[in-house]
Amino acid sequence: MAVPDWIWFVFIFAFGCCIGSFLNVVIYRLPRDKSLVTPPSACPACDRHIHFYDNIPLFSWLFLGRKCRYCKVSISPRYFIIELLTGLVFLGLFILYFQFNLRNGIRLDAGGGWFIYLIHIIMLGAFIAASAIDLELWIIPLSICWLVTAAGFVGSAVGVYIIDPALIRTYSLLPSASANTGALAVGATAGLVISLVLLVSGVLKRSYDSEDSENLQSTLPENLKEPDDSTEESKEPAEQQFNHRLEACREIVFLLPIIICSVACFWVAREVAPVGDWWEDFSQHPAIAGLLGSVWGYFVGCGMVWGIRIFGTLAFGKEAMGLGDVHLMGAAGSVIGPVYVVVAFFVAPFFGLAWAGFQMFFKKIQQIPYGPFLSLGIFVVIILHDWIRDYMSFVFDH
Numbered sequence: 105m106a107v108p109d110w111i112w113f114v115f116i117f118a119f120g121c122c123i124g125s126f127l128n129v130v131i132y133r134l135p136r137d138k139s140l141v142t143p144p145s146a147c148p149a150c151d152r153h154i155h156f157y158d159n160i161p162l163f164s165w166l167f168l169g170r171k172c173r174y175c176k177v178s179i180s181p182r183y184f185i186i187e188l189l190t191g192l193v194f195l196g197l198f199i200l201y202f203q204f205n206l207r208n209g210i211r212l213d214a215g216g217g218w219f220i221y222l223i224h225i226i227m228l229g230a231f232i233a234a235s236a237i238d239l240e241l242w243i244i245p246l247s248i249c250w251l252v253t254a255a256g257f258v259g260s261a262v263g264v265y266i267i268d269p270a271l272i273r274t275y276s277l278l279p280s281a282s283a284n285t286g287a288l289a290v291g292a293t294a295g296l297v298i299s300l301v302l303l304v305s306g307v308l309k310r311s312y313d314s315e316d317s318e319n320l321q322s323t324l325p326e327n328l329k330e331p332d333d334s335t336e337e338s339k340e341p342a343e344q345q346f347n348h349r350l351e352a353c354r355e356i357v358f359l360l361p362i363i364i365c366s367v368a369c370f371w372v373a374r375e376v377a378p379v380g381d382w383w384e385d386f387s388q389h390p391a392i393a394g395l396l397g398s399v400w401g402y403f404v405g406c407g408m409v410w411g412i413r414i415f416g417t418l419a420f421g422k423e424a425m426g427l428g429d430v431h432l433m434g435a436a437g438s439v440i441g442p443v444y445v446v447v448a449f450f451v452a453p454f455f456g457l458a459w460a461g462f463q464m465f466f467k468k469i470q471q472i473p474y475g476p477f478l479s480l481g482i483f484v485v486i487i488l489h490d491w492i493r494d495y496m497s498f499v500f501d502h
Contacts, residue, residue, distance in 0.1 A: 109203070116195050117192075118161075120190045120192070120193065121162055123190050123225075124186045124188070124189065124229075125159070125161045127190060127232055127236075128182070128183050128186050128187070130233045130248075131233050131240075132148075135241055135245055147172045147174065147175060147177070149172060149175050150172060150174050152174045152175070161191075162191075165183055165187075186233075193225075193229075193232070194228075197221065201217065207275070207277075207489060208490055209275035216266040219259070219266045220267075226255045227256075227482075230251055231248075231432070231479040231483075234432060234479070235476035235479045238475035239473055242473050243426075244429065244431070244475050245428075246427075246431050249431035249434065251435075252438070253402060253431075253435045255439065256438025256439040257395060257398050257399065260278045260394035260395055260398035261392075261395040261398070263277070264278075264390035269390035269394075275493075276443075278441075279397030279400070279437075279438070279439075279441035280397040280441075281399075283373060283380075283383055284373065285400050286373075286387040286393065287383060287387070288369065288400055288403075289396040289400035290369050291367065291369030293399060295361040295363065296361075298361040298365065299358050299362060302358075302361075303358065308358055311352070311354040311355045312346060349418055349421060352413075352414045352418050355410070355413075356414060359407075359410065362403070398439070398441075401438050401441045402437050403434070403437070404445060405434040405445040406434035408446060409425060409429050409430045409433045409434075410427075410430045412425060413425040413430065426474075429474050429478060432478055433448075433449060436448060436478075436482045440485065444485050444492065445482075449478070451480075452480065452481030455480045455481065456474060456477040
């Protein structure tokens with residue numbers, strides 16, 4: 105017997121709110137290097153343990169009158185907002201995918217559509233947490249980006265055993281590499297390993313590195329050093345004195361092995377016939393093609409933002425964008441693929457410019473965290489995915 109739609113809606117919304125409750129834990133604890141598991145939830149003001157009946161998503165915040173049951177200190181509205189937002193995003197995506205059939209090839213009852221939905225809500229949930237942290241503290245924890253990247257790699261490799269590979273390629277449900285882009289991905293991976301080895305061995309120096317832990321702490325907002333989760337006020341981070349153009353040059357040196365190795369592998373796969381023939385057969389195995397497509401999406405997402413960061417830093421003499429933004433777009437590229445992550449990157453500035461204008465007009469703030477707008481651009485792209493795909497097909501066919 106088919107499950108009524110309203111039961112699905114209630115379940116998905118409630119599930120999303122519960123995930124949002126966990127995301128609140130992530131938002132508060134992760135940037136402060138606290139365990140996400142222990143100790144149990146407690147009031148940040150009086151440190152009293154929060155019982156389960158005071159920790160029900162949405163309802164507890166309302167029933168408690170937005171205050172701690174014991175010390176009566178106000179509870180930040182962020183808790184309610186994140187729970188509600190996560191529930192609405194999970195439910196909205198479910199309705200768009202499975203009720204309105206917004207994405208071709210994604211169905212709840214067949215074809216493994218639930219798998220695509222699962223990968224996408226993992227990404228969106230993680231980016232909600234990353235965006236909230238970025239708005240409050242001007243940082244994006246890399247562990248959040250790595251989680252999404254891992255989901256993208258595994259999902260793209262395993263998805264071909266759940267969904268017909270022909271459907272994946274036809275409707276671009278998951279990243280999938282051609283032999284040429286697969287060669288680029290392998291070369292970039294080899295180059296990244298070389299760069300990391302050089303970095304660990306001390307041959308290359310990490311950019312914006314400080315051996316003075318006190319100076320490093322001075323670059324973080326005060327509300328990260330002295331947590332007070334009831335405050336709604338966030339501060340712009342102070343900057344250390346760096347030669348920014350020199351730091352950008354260090355990053356260019358780090359990227360050179362990645363670029364050189366990717367070009368070399370691409371050339372070998374195309375020009376060396378025995379290798380090229382073997383690679384054509386090997387790389388087009390559905391699982392291999394999926395994994396390499398995800399890896400190449402990661403490098404394209406990272407490389408695009410990193411390039412803007414380096415050129416902006418060289419041009420203006422100050423750090424442009426953060427490495428958290430680089431990893432965030434790389435994570436998105438591993439899930440949605442190289443083409444769509446580029447589109448998302450060009451969609452994001454529309455949100456960023458609108459918010460920047462609002463902030464500068466009303467609050468006179470010149471600097472804004474960019475992670476939330478990148479996340480909005482990614483969300484728009486996965487919603488408008490089929491329109492974008494059809495438009496690009498029309499353009500390239502004509």
